[in-house]
Amino acid sequence: MTVSSVTLFDLLIAAVAAERLAELVVARRNARWAFAHGGIESGRSHYPPMVALHAGLLAACVLEVHAAGRPFLPALGWAALVAALASQGLRWWCIATLGPRWNTRVIVVPGLALVDRGPYRWLRHPNYVAVVVEGIALPLVHTAWVTALAFTALNAVLLLRYRIPAEERALAGAAGPDSR
Template identity: 45%
Template structure:
């Protein structure tokens, strides 16, 4: 069980570091074309939430003796599915994918991949990860606390800022006029 945790945790950390490098590269590319970063003040809270989440999962899992929950196979399946959805989302956005809110004026909003069905698939994927990873290893407190914190940060801060920025400088309002709210 501790080997399973170490494997999943290591892959997740490596994946996140790779995503940060990709985001930095995409940020440079977009800013060279006139893009602007919006909502910089809240980004530090996003970073703190994700780092705290990883630490909390690790600490609670160790304290619980690396015990698998009774629904661990279901949660592992959801977690693995979330990884495939994450790659699909990143691939669909291409150079526009980022961990920050960076908007390129007059750009056409991406409407392919998971964006055909939902406005914010990446946030849904993060929510799936935040609930499923701790529940693999019986880390119930982490699952509850960080699901709530993530939900509040996304719904009250991040998504409203992102949607306003996109509506102000892109064709977002037109493209997503008939897509259900998340």
């Protein structure tokens, strides 16, 4: 019996959904730690749309591939899969580097210095690089180009233009003496 590329894509999306649930478990645990250490949350208003957009990405990937009959194009699909997996690697490198300070919400513990190791040595917001790469690459694994374009545009216009400044303000207001 041969497994179709669509079935394999569905399994990939299911695996990413499971990974997202794991992130939420880590984020909930880290939020408890942050609040126990005086953490202050910022930017709550953009969190529900962010969750909806990220869940929508996964649903739209599956919907577009099934409804529009998008093919698996090996040259594009394999390259996109490598990029999508690399984005997951970068995301978990961010999580490991920040430890209990990582969260899907903007929660900052006052007085802590900014992290400048791991991917933060080279990038101010490496987790957002992972999100952008994943938003383009994951749908393109099975040629869901409408989803890739729509997510990228919505992520840029509706989220990142608010989220990054909110995070910057929170970090600037709570940074410790050794901050950059």
